[in-house]
Amino acid sequence: MAASSRRTSVLLLAVAVAAAACSTASAQTRLGKLVVTGVVPCNTGTLIDVATSPAFPDAKVEPRCGGNAVAGGTTSRDGSFAIEADMTNALPALVGACQLVVDTPLAKCNATLPATGALVSYLQGPLGGMLSGVFRLTPVGFSFRMN
């Protein structure tokens, strides 16, 4: 009886070790996370100063890396947003080429502003993300672009 229960616990231990090894392996193949945070201004212009502009609530924002959308989100009432995306195989190489595109026209936050065109900003962050597996990017400055 005692021997069989010890065999059972050895078996359970083996299962636990195998499960731990598996989860470690899958954590290694996952390349990390992209975290994009910022505040969208309700304004036109070039390199808009977010601090002196009204906020843009309920704006659809889309980080694009190498021209491809990697995720999407919406700003909250104060114009801020936070987006997380899993790194795919191609993404780390493209982190230097990411932009944030605001898909909601400015007329939505201020009727006197254009109903076409979009705010766009390059995204930048510390390259130390390469070590921690978390790339944190923020907009460096929104500019209005006709499209």
Ligand SMILES: *[C@@H]1O[C@H](CO)[C@@H](O)[C@H](O)[C@H]1NC(C)=O
């Ligand atoms: C709307 O935009 C116009 C033109 O930029 C500006 O003068 C006005 O103050 C804005 N209104 C609000 C409520 O921010």
